[in-house]
Amino acid sequence: SYELTQPPSESVSPGQTATITCSGDKLGDKFASWYQQKPGQSPVLVIYQDTKRPAGIPERFSGSNSGNTATLTISGTQAADEADYYCQAWDSSTAGFGGGTKLTVL
């Protein structure tokens, strides 16, 4: 499967901007998606096709993708945003997930 690399953890203060990166070979040539997962819950799609937000996802979630790196940005981070975040992309009809980033809001 396609290998994607994320930092294991990030921390952010409430109200500040959180940035989570995801790197993979020629990732910018593919569509990146991002998922939020809270303990004991199923993943929730927050960004797809690099920059699009599904209905119901707050505007503070945004994404970008260029070169070998996709980025998830959370502006005005709230305590409720504390969760694990996973990037995902398709390559040659196989899907890859990043290892996940635990976002701590403190």
Added chain:
Amino acid sequence: DVHLLESGGGLVQPGGSLRLSCAASRFSFSSYTMTWVRQAPGKGLQWVSTITSGGDSTYYADSVKGRFSISRDNSKDTLYLLMNDLRAEDTAVYYCAKEVLLWSGFDYWGQGTLVTVSS
């Protein structure tokens, strides 16, 4: 709202088999590619297998190729995963997921079903 409900998980011995089902409702199931994703206890998400809307094309992770088989019955709005020759490393929660657009991410996930492979 879209609903996906997995079933069929449980405890199975190494080398055994299990068939998971995912009952879909409230969307046009036959129009969408569907995928199985698993998550081992305390670990990250791992893609397992994908099947196109008509069932004509299937794709598998190397770790399950030759052992797992994905299928669907569009007349019953149900997705399946037949798992053979199960190993301890297959222990995980298995989620079925609906694709938002072709090759573009998964917008709806089931609640998952736990598969435990142990003697």
